[in-house]
Amino acid sequence: MKLPIIAVIGRPNVGKSTLVNRIAGDQQAIVHDEPGITRDRTYRPGFWQDRTFQIVDTGGIVFDDREEFIPLIREQAAIALAEAAVGIFVVDGQAGLSAADQEIVEWLRQQNVPIVLAVNKCESLGQGYAQAAEFWELGMGEPFPISAIHGSGTGDLLDKVIEYLPVITDVEEDTTINVAIIGRPNVGKSSLLNALTGEQRAIVSPISGTTRDAIDTIIKRNDQQYRLIDTAGIRRKKNVDYGAEFFSINRAFKAIRRSDVVLFVIDVIDGVTEQDLKLAGRIIDEGRAVIIIANKWDAIEKDTYTINQYRKELQARLFFMEWAEMLFISAQTGQRVNKILDLVDKAAESHRRRVSTAVINEVIQEAVSWHSPPTSRQGKQGRIYYGTQVRSQPPTISLFVNDPKRFSDSYRRYIEKQFRQDLGFHGTPIKLVWRGKRVRDAERGSPNRATKV
Ligand code: GDP
Numbered sequence: 407m408k409l410p411i412i413a414v415i416g417r418p419n420v421g422k423s424t425l426v427n428r429i430a431g432d433q434q435a436i437v438h439d440e441p442g443i444t445r446d447r448t449y450r451p452g453f454w455q456d457r458t459f460q461i462v463d464t465g466g467i468v469f470d471d472r473e474e475f476i477p478l479i480r481e482q483a484a485i486a487l488a489e490a491a492v493g494i495f496v497v498d499g500q501a502g503l504s505a506a507d508q509e510i511v512e513w514l515r516q517q518n519v520p521i522v523l524a525v526n527k528c529e530s531l532g533q534g535y536a537q538a539a540e541f542w543e544l545g546m547g548e549p550f551p552i553s554a555i556h557g558s559g560t561g562d563l564l565d566k567v568i569e570y571l572p573v574i575t576d577v578e579e580d581t582t583i584n585v586a587i588i589g590r591p592n593v594g595k596s597s598l599l600n601a602l603t604g605e606q607r608a609i610v611s612p613i614s615g616t617t618r619d620a621i622d623t624i625i626k627r628n629d630q631q632y633r634l635i636d637t638a639g640i641r642r643k644k645n646v647d648y649g650a651e652f653f654s655i656n657r658a659f660k661a662i663r664r665s666d667v668v669l670f671v672i673d674v675i676d677g678v679t680e681q682d683l684k685l686a687g688r689i690i691d692e693g694r695a696v697i698i699i700a701n702k703w704d705a706i707e708k709d710t711y712t713i714n715q716y717r718k719e720l721q722a723r724l725f726f727m728e729w730a731e732m733l734f735i736s737a738q739t740g741q742r743v744n745k746i747l748d749l750v751d752k753a754a755e756s757h758r759r760r761v762s763t764a765v766i767n768e769v770i771q772e773a774v775s776w777h778s779p780p781t782s783r784q785g786k787q788g789r790i791y792y793g794t795q796v797r798s799q800p801p802t803i804s805l806f807v808n809d810p811k812r813f814s815d816s817y818r819r820y821i822e823k824q825f826r827q828d829l830g831f832h833g834t835p836i837k838l839v840w841r842g843k844r845v846r847d848a849e850r851g852s853p854n855r856a857t858k859v
Pocket residue numbers: 416417418419420421422423424425437438439441442466526527528529552553554555556
């Protein structure tokens with residue numbers, strides 16, 4: 407079973423994120439005073455009594471649509487609610503009942519989710535009940551006076567909330583594959599998203615990044631669910647011009663970080679540009695699985711040899727992701743678009759895979775007996791004692807050796823290639839961490855850095 411979700415809703419500044427912080431118990435989420443838009447919307451785990459759940463802070467709900475993003479936030483909040491087992495509707499007890507709260511009640515009636523009403527900022531208990539009483543008028547049932555800042559009243563609130571939550575015994579992993587569509591402007595990301603979602607039933611899902619960073623689209627194929635993270639989608643969806651800043655490379659970086667698999671889109675007419683290389687470098691640094699999507703293939707005049715020529719050229723430029731599959735597609739005509747999700751499945755599986763220590767050591771033994779480690783001029787030979795997978799996403803294997811310096815780059819590449827071939831890793835980077843006896847401590851921390859011993 408997946409953890410049930412509690413969605414926290416209400417207008418801006420009533421204390422939603424303070425309440426989420428209080429319930430989720432740590433101080434990671436950011437509280438600040440801008441109305442909901444720029445805040446990271448993350449699902450945070452929490453528990454109360456015997457119930458475990460995830461709690462999500464939705465953006466502040468406003469019905470003044472002078473700003474284009476406002477209906478978008480409302481749409482996202484509606485989807486968060488649709489996923490939720492129960493909603494906590496937060497109002498401000500100090501401000502008292504407002505017309506904006508009434509509007510939210512109207513809107514909530516269309517959402518069809520049980521709602522518990524929390525009247526926040528009721529610091530004083532005696533007064534608190536008086537403050538809360540006025541909210542009976544909303545017709546949302548009993549108003550619970552709370553102070554999110556001090557924590558008072560939240561226990562009674564949660565007692566009520568968890569009545570709507572199932573008791574969970576075993577928790578299922580989230581098997582959704584997060585797929586980021588990354589590329590320079592105009593390479594065809596939006597067209598690709600349309601082509602991918604065209605035949606599937608797609609829903610726009612709650613945004614866990616910030617509203618203006620990316621739009622997530624969920625598609626399903628067979629039993630597999632994919633979350634398509636698309637940085638170009640907002641422009642497409644709302645026709646809003648967010649200006650040059652919209653193309654900030656940071657948006658792409660954030661989307662990469664949230665993904666398992668990156669669809670790295672390049673324009674075959676332009677080939678691999680400097681900007682492409684910059685994005686590619688970041689994808690590698692983040693350790694993501696990759697499929698290289700060479701788009702606009704329809705626009706190339708070709709004969710039988712063309713595809714191989716192009717493939718060679720692109721591979722030469724992107725030699726550092728030689729393990730990535732490359733697909734020549736046309737987002738416009740749909741050519742080969744139907745092959746993408748198969749490759750995504752394969753890459754995601756490899757990216758997540760865990761291999762037992764026994765199997766890893768078989769591969770090492772086999773590799774070493776075909777091709778023994780180099781010997782230094784002093785006649786000392788490199789030795790690999792054993793290896794073990796220390797992490798997945800991407801697969802990261804520690805190799806315990808006598809002295810990492812004795813293993814040349816070419817030998818390291820050879821070993822990596824053996825792992826790839828023998829274990830059938832597709833489309834994912836593999837990180838090998840070469841650990842000598844003396845330098846072990848130096849290698850804690852990021853696998854990116856640790857490979858450079
Ligand atoms: P959100 O926009 O609904 O997420 O609201 P925030 O959690 O960001 O809080 C908005 C403001 O209300 C902040 O200045 C908080 O410090 C304040 N606030 C939140 N909870 C309480 C509370 O229980 N009592 C009082 N007095 N202020 C609160």
